[in-house]
Amino acid sequence: MIRHLIEQRLHAAVAAVLPDADLTSVLVRSCEPKFGDYQTNALMSLAKQRKLNPRQLATDVMAKLDVTGLCEPPEIAGAAFINFRLKAEALAGLLQGAARGEHLFFRKAATPRTIVIDFSSPNVAKPMHVGHIRSTILGDALARAFRLLGHRVVTDNHIGDWGTQFGMLLIGWKRELDAPALAADPIGEMERLYKKLSAECKADPAKLEAARAELVKLQRGDAENLAIWREMQRLSQVQFDTIYARLGVKFDVALGESFYNPRLQATVDDLVAKGLARESEGAKAIFSDDSLPPKDDPFKTQRDGEWHANPALVQKNDGGFNYATTDLATLAYRMETWSPDEIIYVTDGRQQLHFRQIFAAFRRWRADAKVRLEHVWFGSILGEDGKPFKTRSGDTVKLADLLDEAEERALKVVTDKNPNLPEGERREIARIVGLGAVKYADLLPNRQTDYVFSWDKLLALQGNTAPYLQYASTRIQSIFRKATEAGVSLDPSAAIRLGAPEELALAKHLLNFGFVLEMVAEECRPNYLCNYLYELAGHFTRFYEACPVLKAAEPERSTRLRLCELAGRVLRQGLDVLGIGTPEQM
């Protein structure tokens, strides 16, 4: 907020000196405290483009620069930095505005966008496992961030409820279903059937053919197969609902792959009619239109020094459809239904080529669509040995087990630290802390790095972790409990006078909340928010160690109570964006 104000004043000054300058690259950023609170380095590149003396340009801009009311007189430093130091009254004024409930250091987007977010996408008849947590948690955090900033968000769970695996599952269900096992553990039994039949089909072509036949029957609407398929869906949905309820993740819609099944033939027909797709080796595929240089063309690949076609298949030679078809039909449906400004796909990085092809194909298919398509990808999940987790035949860690263990471990710590709390409360705290630890560990690293799965790391409760942030929050709550006991209350009109360096550092950090939220939304990287909140908790804790609150005399006490209250609100709001709760005590 204040950053935007300084930026506006800077833009006015730069425009006065260089009327034709591109102001979009004239930015203000925060900087090291020894230089000030904010700085701009834009004048150096501007001077370079125009072959001006940078220091002279800075001097000229300074002459036109009016930051009265916001900052102390700015300084030129280094090659041609301009350093800004906030005026104490401006800082106090912002805190007072927040105290009156006018803002919480961020502002809503000036032009709200409609954003569809496609994430999680588990498969029917399979257990949700660690492979689903990144997409689910990342997608949910992004949805929350966009919503907080005032955008219209549609979260859509594109469930894997259609496809070749059902041929095998149907055979298994008909021939080898263990009904008591299904009743006791539906997902486990369906998984057993899938694994068994998958292995058998690999070894026996006749069985594979039988599976295909069952699939074709299903796709043609065979009543028995449809009924079984619906039962598998229903049983899976129970599992999804349970997991999402535990995670606190909600979807606006859950239109699985099967929803688009009736549209696939028309999609392919239209692609063929428009000349995007054509027959090739018995299949139908989308080829390059040669509009891009081969290097950037997702429909080309190089072999032995020559460029070859790398088409996207939309119909198999047996007439079946595949995921490119479904994704294009889905894209068309989403455009018709929500007219979004942006569609975000949260999947792992192995699908990069696929989405490049889908996006490129869609651009040609619907040339007038103004939608921004974004593949927000993340790294693979690795075992502790650094090798990828097996998804088909090897053992995977089930998400439900992971959450159970997180809560158990958290309960041990809570019981250790706070044995006097009733068990029910300890369990509720352990639920919030354990779940928060899992989510935070997942959101903290840059999403594009590979994810090394480790119980100890996921559930560590020390250092840069959710429990550290939650602990800071409970200390703040504790102050207010004590304040209430002592009959001290927060006066919204009390003056704010910041003096101690710890008070100033904390107060100034609060101002950056909005900028960080905007960065998270712009780059779809919640780890920026994790780091911001970790720093916030650090600033608060240092303030807490150095500055007594309740024992201080006025006016310090009011100022410090206010700082506690605002820090607590930003901390809780930030954690809420990450989908992480904050207990009163822990």
Next chain:
RNA sequence: GCGCCCGUAGCUCAACUGGAUAGAGCUCCUGACUUCGAAUCAGGCGGUUACAGGUUCAAAUCCUGUCGGGCGCACCA
């Protein structure tokens, strides 16, 4: 073979349009609880940002090449 991504402290990771002396956590060492919650704080150890060139006032960041690793590349999703 081609493409995408990655290589930063012993380990796991940060580093905001290229910005000023590359920062945290874990580990190890030293201190701080009769004072608002020590799941904490203060301090210390630890770096040729894989390597070699280039671009410029300025490079972990951009360009070229080399080495090393992960992933993808026609009917699975």
